[in-house]
Amino acid sequence: MSSQIQDSIRGFKTGNNCVGNHIFLTLEYAPGCMVRLMRIGELAKKIKVSIDTVRYYEQRGLLPRPSRSQSGYRQYSSEDIRRLRFIVQAKELGFTLEEIKQLLALRTDGRDCEQIKGIAEKKAKEITGRIEKLSNIRTVLKDLASQCDQGIDEICPILRSLEGDE
Numbered sequence: 001m002s003s004q005i006q007d008s009i010r011g012f013k014t015g016n017n018c019v020g021n022h023i024f025l026t027l028e029y030a031p032g033c034m035v036r037l038m039r040i041g042e043l044a045k046k047i048k049v050s051i052d053t054v055r056y057y058e059q060r061g062l063l064p065r066p067s068r069s070q071s072g073y074r075q076y077s078s079e080d081i082r083r084l085r086f087i088v089q090a091k092e093l094g095f096t097l098e099e100i101k102q103l104l105a106l107r108t109d110g111r112d113c114e115q116i117k118g119i120a121e122k123k124a125k126e127i128t129g130r131i132e133k134l135s136n137i138r139t140v141l142k143d144l145a146s147q148c149d150q151g152i153d154e155i156c157p158i159l160r161s162l163e164g165d166e
Contacts, residue, residue, distance in 0.1 A: 037067075037075040047084050054084065060097055062104065091165055095119075111134050 039052045066074040090100045147157035
């Protein structure tokens with residue numbers, strides 16, 4: 001083993017941080033540099049998603065498989081927090097899981113701003129199309145609802161419209 005590796009290994013020390021009834025194991029390298037590992041429930045709570053959502057993103061390859069403690073618990077790091085937060089925020093902006101995979105790859109493979117811009121512009125265009133479609137649907141629903149208010153027919157105009165009779 002090289003002396004650099006031995007020095008690096010000597011630089012690590014284990015520590016226990018106790019919060020309430022929970023013990024968090026950490027690795028410390030250099031003063032002020034700590035890697036705190038957390039369980040799946042804590043990660044999910046921190047990002048405000050369900051545990052099943054975290055597992056789903058792991059299964060879909062958006063989150064890497066976490067390391068496991070000796071007792072078999074999943075262990076997540078601060079990078080996992082950042083990655084999960086990225087995924088959740090991208091979902092809120094309307095990106096699909098496949099698009100998020102692309103963005104994550106670009107996030108780690110050099111951050112090609114022009115390519116990311118193209119993905120964002122394409123998504124904005126798709127959302128504009130959806131807004132137009134929803135606006136048209138709203139207009140049709142308002143028209144149908146106003147026909148109900150007029151009490152013109154025995155059969156509800158909304159039901160008649162949905163049945164295809166006009």
